Amino acid sequence: MKKIIAIIIGAVIIGSVIWAFARKGKDSPYLTEAVTRGALLQSVSASGKVEATSDIQLSFEQQGQIASLAVAEGDRIAKDAVLVTLNQRDADASVANAAAAVAAAQAEYDQLIVGASAGEKRVAEVARDNAQESLVQTVARAAADRAKAEQSLAEARVTWEAARTNLTQDIDAKLAAAVSAANTAEKKAQGVRNILDELYAENNNFELFFTITNVEAQARAENAYEAVAAAWQSFKTALAAFRAAPTEQQAASSFPLLEASLVPVRNAVHETSVALVDAQVSGSAPKTVATYRTDVAAAWTDINASIADLADARVSLANARANGTAAIEVKQAAMATAEQNMDTVQAVSAQSVAQADGARKQAQADYDKLTAPPTAEERALRRARVDEALAKLLTAETLRARTALTAPIDGVVTKVNVKAGETVTPGETIVRLFAANAFEISVQVPEADIPKVNEGDAVRITLDAYGDDQEFSGEVHFVNPAETLIDDVVYYDVTIFFSDTPPEVKPGMSADVTINTDRRNESLSIPLRAVKEKNGVQYVDVLNDKATAEKSITLGMRADGGWVEILEGLEEGEMVVVGMKKK
Structure with missing residues (x-):
């Protein structure tokens, strides 16, 4: 009762402080709580029944029949009477196996002390010599493999360089051919133009020498001839650019222009040929109409040949570049393969030599170890193995002894839950014993709270038979490590002893307990609902006048009543935001 009064007084004081600070920010839209300093209590509450402390449930620690x-x-x-026994067949087998392991470990220890025989030493010697010979052969093979790989790489580099040289030479030859083709095209095109100029002498028409009955053909021919001058100028410009820099790149740029510039010339030749089909020559003409037609036909042949030669030179140059580049890529890939093969051979050779050398060293070490007397460390290790085997034998014998369930006290058997031949599991209640004149309370604590509960924790107890006003004290006596499932929820049984057993307590009485799991004196605390989290960092909003500011905090114990301990980040009296006021 004194504790309850103290708590109420403390709550009134805290409420007064909070009210005072709340008045200071009465115009603020926030609901706030002050950071207070005082005692914090963490507890776990549960309900259970009063039971006799000697109502003991006995179980086996292992599964068996x-x-x-x-x-x-x-x-x-x-006390100590045998109540129930398990089938010992498996336990006997475990003991036998453990005894055999002890015998084997002892034999190994004895063999170490005696040492190796002459035959064993000879075997180790032969193994050492074979490992040495294997190392020599491996080193020789590795050297031969590396030499072969180096030769292959050198040959691949030679063929790659040859491909590059061939490409350079082929490009030079194709450029020379392109220059020749351009020069020839110029000469032939000039001749074609001379023929056209002769036909279109004076005023660019046929009226001087010819009478054309096909007026439309004559008009097309004259129009086509008028376009020749501009086309010829374009041809000369492109040709001059190529001659100024007769390179592969310039050829790729100029030759399409050269070809395109000759197309209007060819068109003029064609239209002129059509116009001359039904033309009549005047008496003043220096040639017959047949001769003019022959000249035009020859011009047609020359102009088409010029265009074709230019196109062939351009395509030939491009093909030389493409084919040469492809050949270089093939040779380069072959060289890369040879380099990769070289790296592989070197790595494999090094690994093979290392493995062979390791095997040699191991064989030598085995021989040295076999022929040398045992060291103190070896004797200690083998002795430790014997001791370990003996410990396992002792464990097996102990487990066999646990196949018998004995009475821990004098008492009366109140329940036998099994029959002969049944299989039982660890922790399953087999026999219950009862003795009077001692009481305890058994409660079930959820798994979320059980980490807080420890043996020896103080407990406040109220009994329904006495009412809530009468409180008894006690402490946690035992926390059962085995879980209990109730409606798929995990609970753990906790046993509580009375500090002073009330004289009127009876088994079966309903009890409510509060386990004091932790306590803090003079600690800062705030309501848990004020705590927020962002990016894994916990913080609160602190009210300064009418504005808020975030403050990172470090939390400690979560106490009863929804409060939480503050380890770092806040000062006593600061106001933290817990919500917003309703408008």
Whole structure:
């Protein structure tokens, strides 16, 4: 009752402080709480029943089959009496295996002390010599493999260089051919133009020498001839650019222009040929109409040949570049393969030599170890193995002894839950014993709270039979490590002893307990609902006048009543935001 009054007084003081600070920010839209300093209590509450402390539930620590039952319900038994035994067949086998392991470990220890025989030494010597010979052969093979790979790489580099030289030479030859083709095209095109100029002498028409009945053909021919001058100028410009820099790049740029510039000339030749089909020559003409037609036909042949030669030279140059580049790429790929092969051979050779050398060293070490007397460390290691085997034998014998369930106290058997032949699991209640004059409370704590509970924690107890006003004290006596499932929820059984057992307490009475799991004195605290988290960092909004500012904090214990301990980040009296006021 004194504790309750103290808590109420503390709550009134804290409420007064909070009210004072709240008045200071009455115009603020935020709901706030002050950072306070004081005692914090963490507790876990549960309900259970009063039971006799000697109502003991006995179980096996291992799974097994019931071999015999020595008691029945109602029997009075003495302390250490055997109640139930398990089938010992597996336990006997484990003991036998552990004993055999002890014998083997002892034999190995004895063999170490005696040492190796002459035959064993000879075998180790032969293994050492074979490993040395294997190393010599491996080194020789590795050297031969590296030499072969180096030769292949050198040959690949030679063929790659040859491909590059061939490309340069082929490009030079194709450029020379392109220059020749351009010069020839110029000469032939000039001749074609001379023929056209002769036909179109004076005023660019046929009226001087010819009478054309096909007026439309004559008009097309004259128009086509008028375009020749501009085309010829374009041809000369492109040709001059190529001659100024007769390179592969310039050829790729100039030759399409040269070809395109001769197309209007060819068109003029064609239209002139059509116009001369039904033309009549005047008496003043220096040639017959047949001769003019022959000249035009020859011009047609020359102009087409010029265009074709230019195109062939351009294509030939491009093909030389493409084919040469492809050949270089093939040779370069072959060289890369040879380089990769060289790297592989070197790595494999090094690994093979290292493995052979490791095997030689291991064989030598085995021989040295076999022929040398045992060291103190070896004797200690083998002795430790013997001791380890003995420890496992002791464990096996202990487990076999645990196949018998004995009475820990004098008492009466109240329940036998098994029959002979049944299989039981670890922790399953087999027999229950009862003794009077001692009481405890058994409660079930959820798994979320069980980490907080420890044996020895103080407990406040109220009994329904006495009412909430009468409180008893106690402490946590035992936390059962085995879980209990209730509606798929995990609970753990916790046993609580009375500090002073009330005289009127009876088994079966309902009890409410509060386990004091932790306490802080003079710690800063705030309501948990004020805590926020951003990017993994916990913080609060602190109210300064009417504005808020974020402050990072470090939390400690989560206390009862929705409060949480503040380890770092806040000062006593600061106002933290817990919500917004309703408008």
